[in-house]
Amino acid sequence: MGLLNLGLLTLASFATCQFTDISLEPTIFESTILPQHENGTLLPRYFASVGNGHISTTVNTDTVYLNGLYNGERGESHRARIPSRNNIRAYPPTDEGSVTERLFGLNVAEGFFYEKYNVKGYTVEHRTFAHRYFTRVIMSMFLLKATASADPAGVTIAFESNPGDPSADITFQPEMPFESNHTLGAVSQCGETRIREDVNYPQSTGVCVVHDTLPISVTLTPSSNLTLYYLASYDFTLEEAGSDFNDALKYAFDDGGGDLFVLHSAAWRSVWTDGKIEVDGNLELSKIINGCLYYILSALPVSTVPNIVQRQFYGLSPGGLAYGDYLMDYQGHSFWDTETWMFPSILYLYPRAAEQMLNYRLSVIAAARDLANQTGYAGARYPWEGAVTGREVTPDCCVDTRELQIHITADIAYAVRQYIATTRDMNWLRQTKPGYIANGCTMIREMAEFYTTRAEFNTTTRLHDINGVMPPDEDNRPVNNNPYTNIGAGYSIFFAKYAECLCAGDMTQVPQAWVDLASSIKLLYDEELDYHPEFEGYVLGTPIKQADVALIGFPQQYEMAASTRRNDLTIYENATRPDGPAMTWAMHTIGFLDLNDVTKAAELFDKSFRNYIREPFKVWTEAQPPTLGAINFITGMGGFLQGVISGYGGYRLHPEKIVFQRPRVPPNSEELRIKGLDYLSNSFDLTVRNTSFTLTMVRSNINFPLNVEHDGVIYPFQENGVSLGFGTTQFTSVSMYTIRQTNCPLPLDKIGTPLP
Incomplete structure (x- = not known):
């Protein structure tokens, strides 16, 4: 996470956005109303989103985002807003009392949002989904049916599309007719983003949209049973956008009338077959887990279907793919959040998707090399905030953050280490993918090399210091010898030596001097109080922002006495500021489970999600009231899922083994x-x-x-x-x-x- 999120919400704006999920199904989140203020004004930032890793939208809003499409130079780079051709509503007659049984719901098992109502004996259901098979397409589907009590006079349903204001990020050309063999009246529109992130690095700037013509209205009669599709396809070129648009319609109309929703639903169910988490006896927890996995998977190109386009993936942002506007929700940038908080659970269940996350970092290694060189170091130094080019895009508001948070390179190295431990993917290590300039072996070595030049030898202690950093505790900076940063640096170098052997000649030799340096990196430890100080000169009780030293117990799994682990957890639990992010408490949960303190673990597990979820669609906020921060905060979801898998599941990944450390059933579950x-x-x-x-x-x-x-x-x-x-x-x-x-x-x- 960044030091500052400019898209803040306060408790005042949150108002009465407390709604009840009335569904008894663990994969359906349902309400009779959408989130709104007391005066009836809607709160779209708490609406559900649909996505497939290529495109995403928050339902009933005028914005679509495309993975890898950014506008703005350097720190102003943000996801480029595409006016949505899927912000569609089906309006019933305005007769007072004619509409009944209204429901709004998110079905995460099949990946779609729905609105249902009954009007004069006719049922209307509107489904919105980012197609999991034709991944460039967002689809609106209308199921219109007469019931036995249908009004003989019929009823007219009006359709309205609202793409919102013209995009401030993209210069679009006028709409043009799109020739299609499968529909009449389709149109296309192409444009270019206004400002490149950095002209020195490659970046896709074009975008095209192909969409159907929406009918003005449909009149239903007692014999009506209609299914209507409305498609909009989004991609970087007209050829790409048009391809999925035509292929989807061909499937629906030329190939025996294939059901586009069934195809989409089957693709989502295939994803869930690959990996999922189920809890019996605790519906609330089951729903929260399903929601977390759904929102993270919606931002990832994970699928088992064969036609998925293997395009470059550009990382996970704290707000997922459905958020990232200018000065909002970290602008769609990737932080340490990706590798430290979201990556592990995805790796354990969906390793091919985890590979795509690492491929993003590998694809932008040129910018990481440049950043190391520009700041006076060797190897590859990844930026605190990255977007489409991989260069540093932290806004100018946060100079300390972008200059001092060097632990992100170690976080990425640790993710690579976990990936290799899980998959032993020698192709990823040793082969250079088409269009890339390095393989995994090279990336590992260069990340280690950065730390060998960043550490400073202290001739008095004969140890290497890493000075002038901002640790995960962003409230204290600059500091020297933060344990989390120093251990991460050492791990990066040790892993490079291990990988040198795995790479069998495909990696330049890692000198023994590097290993000696790693062994001599300073680790702060207070023998009297039996704990690890946060930094050189830390005064006991000084407030910290979030989990930091606690992370050396997990996920770093640094060996220490049980008494030291307990003291680290207790000291920093009491020092963490109360408005910190949820991930802190998930890590403390894991720590106390390791110590077999199940009562304390249960208390902190509840704390890791309770005040961060906004009903009814299980949308997460970054912080608790009165300041809520970024939305939809998949970073917090990732930390929470680790609390489930590695905490209660006991899952521990090591370089050449897995350990299940006394798995337990979560609180109030069977x-x-x-x-x-x-x-x-x-x-x-x-x-x-x-x-x-x-x-x-x-x-x-x-x-x-x-x-x-x-x-x-x-x-x-x-x-x-x-x-x-x-x-x-x-x-x-x-x-x-x-x-x-x-x-x-x-x-x-x-x-x-x-x-x-």
């Missing part, structure tokens, strides 16, 4: 199922009950046969359908691994040893 966990191309399920947990192999991989070890006993875990059960005693810990494929020494992962 059973937890994490389905579709992926490890070395094996897919398995974890089922957790109050007194036991079970691992079930769903899809095994003969290239990486797995074993499970518990209390010194090794169990083969290599056949589809095999289940292994264990009791949830206090000391239950289960390891999963494969026969080692290499003799590469594992990363050392210990810092703080003075040089001779």
Whole structure:
């Protein structure tokens, strides 16, 4: 997250936006009204969004965003607003009392938003969805049907499209007729963004929209049973936008009348088959988990269908793909949020989508190299805020942030380390993709090299200091020797040495001097109080913004005594300012579960989501009232999901094994199922009950046969359908691994040893 989010909401503007989700289904969020003020003014920032990683829109608004389309130079770069051709409403007659049974809902299992009502015995349902198969298309679908009580006189439904004001970001040409064999009256419109992010780096600036002609109205009679489609397709060129527009219509009308909604729904269900989390006995928690996964997946190009266009992905922003306007919601930029908070849960369940997240960083390594060089260092230094070109785009409001938050490069390196541990993807490591200038091996080495030149040798202590940084605790800066930053730097270098062996000649040698430097990076530790000070000179009780030192216990998993871990958690829980972001409490939840303090963990788990969710569509805000910050805050969702998977699921990923550290059922729940966990191309399920947990192999991989070890006993875990059960005693810990494929020494992962 950035130091400052310029798109703030206050409690006053939030008003009475507290609505009830009335659905009893875990994948449906439903209400009789849309979020609005007491005076009836709508609050569209709390509406649901639909997306597929290529395009996204907040329903019933006049804006569509396209992944990778930005306008504005450097710090003013933001997602370019495309006027929406999908802001459509179906209006019934205005007769007082004629409309009944009105519902608004988000179905996350099938990825669509709906509005339903009954008017004079006719049912009207309007579905909006970003198609998961024809991914350039956002579709409005109208289901119009007479019931047994239909008014014999019929009823007229009027349609209205409101694309809003012309875009301030894009100069569009006039609309032109679009020739299509499948519809009459289709039009296209193309334009160019006004300002490039940085002329020194490549950037797509064109955008085209192809859309259908909306009927003015439809008159229903007692025999009516109609399904109407309205399509709008968005992409960088007319050829691309027109292709999906025509292909979708061809599927609907020429190929035996294929149902476009069924095709979309099947694609979403395929995604959920790949990975999902289920909770029995706690409907509220189940809904929250489903909402978190839905909103993150809506911003990712994750799919199992074969026709998905493999285009460059440009990262996850704290507000997802449905937000990112100028001076709002971090303008669609990517931060450490991507790799630290959102990446892990996606990696565990959808590793191919995780690869796309890393490919974004790999694709912009030229800008990272330039940033390192421009600031006086070697290797690759990733910017605090990145967008389409990969250059630094943090606004001028936050100079300290962009200059001092160097831990983001280590966060990216750690994500790469986790990806390789999960997939052992040698192609990603060793092969340079078409259009790229580096492979994973090169990227890993250059991130490590940056830290070897950023660290400063202290001749008195014989240790390396990393001075003048802003840590995750953005309230205190600049500071020296922040433990999270220093451990991350050391991990980056240790991982590079490990990767050198994996890369087998495809990486320039990592000198032993780098490893020695990493081992000698300073780690602050107060022996008297048995804790890690936040920075050099930290005074106990000084307020901090968010989880920082707590992160060295998890996700960094730095080895320490249980007493030290407890003191770190307790000291910084009391020091964290109350309006900090949700992720802090998810990490504290994991920490206290590690310490077997289930009561404290449950308290903090509740705190990690309770005050951050806006009903009825499970939209997250960055902070709690009175200041709510960025929306829809998928960073907080990512942290919360880690609390579920790595906290209550006990999932711990290491370089060459997984450890399940006493899985538990979440509070007020009966059973937890994490389905579709992926490890070395094996897919398995974890089922957790109050007194036991079970691992079930769903899809095994003969290239990486797995074993499970518990209390010194090794169990083969290599056949589809095999289940292994264990009791949830206090000391239950289960390891999963494969026969080692290499003799590469594992990363050392210990810092703080003075040089001779």
